Amino acid sequence: xxxxxxxxxxxxxxxxxxxxxxxxxxxxxxxxxxxxxxxxxxxxxxxxxxxxxxxxxxxxxxxxxxxxxxxxxxxxxxxxxxxxxxxxxxxxxxxxxxxxxxxxxxxxxxxxxxxxxxxxxxxxxxxxxxxxxxxxxxxxxxxxxxxxxxxxxxxxxxxxxxxxxxxxxxxxxxxxxxxxxxxxxxxxxxxxxxxxx
Numbered sequence: 001x002x003x004x005x006x007x008x009x010x011x012x013x014x015x016x017x018x019x020x021x022x023x024x025x026x027x028x029x030x031x032x033x034x035x036x037x038x039x040x041x042x043x044x045x046x047x048x049x050x051x052x053x054x055x056x057x058x059x060x061x062x063x064x065x066x067x068x069x070x071x072x073x074x075x076x077x078x079x080x081x082x083x084x085x086x087x088x089x090x091x092x093x094x095x096x097x098x099x100x101x102x103x104x105x106x107x108x109x110x111x112x113x114x115x116x117x118x119x120x121x122x123x124x125x126x127x128x129x130x131x132x133x134x135x136x137x138x139x140x141x142x143x144x145x146x147x148x149x150x151x152x153x154x155x156x157x158x159x160x161x162x163x164x165x166x167x168x169x170x171x172x173x174x175x176x177x178x179x180x181x182x183x184x185x186x187x188x189x190x191x192x193x194x195x196x197x
């Protein structure tokens with residue numbers, strides 16, 4: 001386990017039902033944590049950060065992460081700005097991007113975000129993995145951008161009924177039952193994350 005500035009004890013502060021900021025942190029798909037500048041203590045971490053740090057698969061904080069935090073403290077004169085994203089390779093080949101920002105009292109805010117496929121790469125991956133048609137990929141792309149069936153129909157020059165037929169076929173292909181489930185699954189694929197168990 002992580003100790004002495006490592007994962008042990010990270011994020012032990014309970015989230016109070018009325019503390020909306022902490023509840024919101026818990027819902028983020030990016031890892032967020034606050035630690036002391038020497039990584040002597042983790043003061044707060046959301047579940048995503050805990051999972052990502054466990055994925056590093058080591059008993060010690062990754063050297064790239066330590067370097068990013070140290071770099072943040074060197075930039076203290078630029079307080080209020082995040083450092084540029086630094087890639088961090090996970091044992092499974094996935095990459096995270098680390099950004100840090102110095103805070104008051106020798107504390108550092110750290111974000112860990114997964115590598116996200118670009119739209120074109122994602123649509124090609126969906127085609128290769130699920131054998132979906134060009135039109136289905138167009139529907140998925142518009143759905144991900146938040147468009148309603150009527151907007152999708154207008155954009156593609158097809159009827160709303162045809163959009164619904166495409167959506168039903170897409171739901172079956174991806175084994176989902178709603179637009180929300182489909183978008184969540186597509187976002188996990190975009191981040192190359194395994195689905196929750």
